[in-house]
Amino acid sequence: MPKLAPPRFPLVAGLAALAFVGQVGWVLGGGEARTGASGVTDGLYLLTVYLSALLCLLTLRRAPPALRAGLLLLGGALVLRSAADSVWTYLERYTHTPPFPSLADVLYLLEYPLIGLAFLRLSAVPLRPLQAARLALDSLIVVSALATLLWWTLLFPLLQAPGSSPLATLTSLAYPLFDLGLLSLLLMVVLHAQRPRPHLGLFMLGIGCTVLADLSFTTLVLENAYHSGHPIDLLFTGGALLWGLGAWQASRAGREPPARRPWPACLAPAVRQGLAALPFLAVVGACLLLFFLPHTDDAHDRGVLVGTLGTVLLLLARQGVAHADNLRLTRSLRRFARELEQSRAQLAYQAQHDPLTGLPNRSLFEAHLTRTLRGAAQGGGRFAVLFIDLDGFKGVNDRHGHAAGDELLTQVAGRLRAALEEGDLVARQGGDEFLALLPLPGGRDAVQAGRRLLDALRWPFDLHGQAVTVTAAIGVGLYPHDAREAGELRRCADLAMYRAKQAGRSELRCFSQEAGAGTAGPSARELRLRGALERGDLTLRYQPQFEVRGGRIMAAEALLRWTDAELGAVPPDQFIPLAEDSGLIVPIGAWVLEEACRQLARWRAQGWAGRMAVNVSPVQLAQPDLVEQVLGTLARCGLRGEDLELEITERAVLQDAQRASGGLARLRAAGVRIAVDDFGMGHAALLYLLAFPVDVLKIDRRFVQGALDRDHERQVVQALVAFARALNLDMVAEGVETEAQRALMEELGVGLVQGYLLGRPVPAQRLGELLASAQSSAQSSGHPAGLPLGRPT
Secondary structure, eight states, X not given: OOOOOTTHHHXXXXXXXXXXXXXXXHHHXXXXXXXXXXXXXXXXXXXXXXXXXXXHHHGGGTSOHHHHHHHHHHHHHHHHHHHHHHHHHHHHHHSSSOOSSOHHHHHHHHHHXXXXXXXXXXXXXXXXXXXXXXXXXXHHHHXXXXXXXXXXXXXXXXXXOTTOOHHHHHHHHHHHHHHHHHHHHHHHHHHTTOOOOHHHHHHHHHHHHHHXXXXXXXXXXXXXXXXXXXXXXXXXXXXXXXXXXXXXXXXXXXXXXXXXXXXXXXXXXXHHHHXXXXXXXXXXXXXXXXXXXXXXXXXXXXXXXXXXXXXXXXXXXXXXXXXXXXXXXXXXXXXXXXXXXXXHHHHHHHXXXXXXXXXXXXXXXHXXXXXXXXXXXXXXXXXXXXXXXXXXXXXXXXXXXXHXXXXXXXXXXXHHHHHSOTTXXXXXXXXXXXXXXXXXXXXXXXXXXXXXXXXXXHSOEEETTEXXXXXXXXXXXXXXXXXXXXXXXXXXXXXXXXXXXXXXXXXXXXXXXXXSOOTTOOXXXXXXXXXXXXXXXXXXXXXEEEETTTOOEEEEXXXXXXXXXXXXXXXXXXXXXXXXXXXXXHHHHHHHHHHHHHHHHHHHHHTOOOEEEEEOOHHHHTOTTHHHHHHHHHHHHTOOGGGEEEEEEHHHHHHSHHHHHHHHHHHHHTTXXXXXXXXXXXXXXXXXHTTSOOSEEEEOHHHHHHTTTOHHHHHHHHHHHHHHHHTTOEEEEOOOOSHHHHHHHHHHTOOEEOSTTTOOOBOHHHHHXXXXXXXXXXXXXXXXXXXXXXXXX
């Protein structure tokens, strides 16, 4: 069977809507009263219902698989409605007094179960058992109060209708009872307090029109006031049309990315509070009805009493379920708090230690150095900072592979730790570089301690059965002799280390003002970095961020790279801290922002609608002209604020939250998105984020890669996703390197992924080619632009 062409759907929907508008104009304009042509109303009525049923059936093949069963039930219900309306119209036009009940009533009543089942399938919302029970009881409370009112106004009069056979009475009662059943299902979705997707909203409106039409029709029949062409018929027709349009909208949902649909901020509190109060207001209404009754002893009044008591009992049951749910939630929160505290302690350790060697990382070393400086300044102590760089490590990597290089670093770390005394600290700076902090009480000699480290590294290392020898160069900076600030001490040790390298292998040198610059003098790497922009040594690589389900490239992150003619490729974790300490990050960061925005403008011209993510250092955040710089760059490049995403670290959030949040709030007001990078590695950032202007949280790669194998890290990711959802933030998972990791992030509800599985950092030209290819494929297929998951980049 050939696939239906998309234009048929708007055509059928348009004809159905046109027929309905014609019926509205004819009925409300009094066309039948003026012309006596009663067939026009019936014809337009039937045409709308027929076209709505056809529209629902046509959309089955194009609807998402998850919605097809519900749409099939809905289509069956509309077919029954069409048949019932046809039978009713025939009986009304060609019999003097249509029989009641008739075949039309059988078809109408069969429609209700199908509508209910369709609505259950189309509105399925994952709920905990107690949460589902509470929602069901909330719905039943409102329905019970309405049933009590209907008993007084409609149901009891139906039972007392003169001349009705038992079958006719049961049929008359069946309509409002089925309506109450549909209303209870509708209320369960409404009371869930989540904004429905468009197609579900149309289905709900259709049910509301049908229930209101049924109850109004029954009331008019009791009062002998209904006639063919009555305005109440418009509600029946409108309900069928809304179901057909809802089916059409559902068929389009498969081509749109699923998204959370929160209520607008101005409406959300009122919606939540109003829906939470609805069951209690229903009980109050039932009690007021009972209070104002004349209190006779007939069945009419007793029915209201029974209905009110039933409503109150349902409320008591609801409160019992709510209490049980609250107890369960309290226990879960306590357990989660314990697990989170355990995970926090472990993550705090991981955040401050190198994952390969287990040594403290640069961040912990800096904190320890700051505390040692403070103590030495107050107590007059002495200490030394040692900068240790391995000789020949690159050759080991090239000859034996990266696994052997990692094993070598692990063994080096063990020997350095064993060669130091209690109270000393050795940390991994990054790559093949290490730092050591040595207190110098009494007559302890830093040079002697450093030579003991060199001696520990002289013996060969056993790498998977192969003996490998490496040496090291060590530079020493002394407090207070060489410097009195942390950054200056590191520079002294760094410069001394380069002098040791120049002297040969396995050498140690102390900082000397006669042999180099003063204590404030820059290191060799800093000197090279100062001219990197002018020499063109700095470049940008772009790593795409993918939609976890559809595979579209939604954003690209600009990543800075430095390749020096003398130093070679310097890793970012080595030169970025150097740039921050020296203040060079300010002009470098401005260049990165300008270059990234210019590149995004070029991709915009090619038709790509994604965002550019640019990292911003805490030093840049402290600059008073950051906001003007960002907005000026966007204006020069012809971009909007929504086109840019600034990534900051948790450290930036914690260092000066008040000052940083002020500038970022101004940028966010201009449309710039704010993302927190490596989220989850800090233990205090959650408190600050509650009041921080943030749009995106990027889950640190350590959690992403550990969540598959370690339950506690998986639980932390789940907690972070729940936290982001509570604050209506987007999530990006970093470091996704395997399909299993991507699938887990999709299962946990993360929206975007970034990592080597989907796309490595590449030059702008390469990523531009991929974007152009995706755009071309999208235009030829009619689907959104993007790359399939797993495509090598």
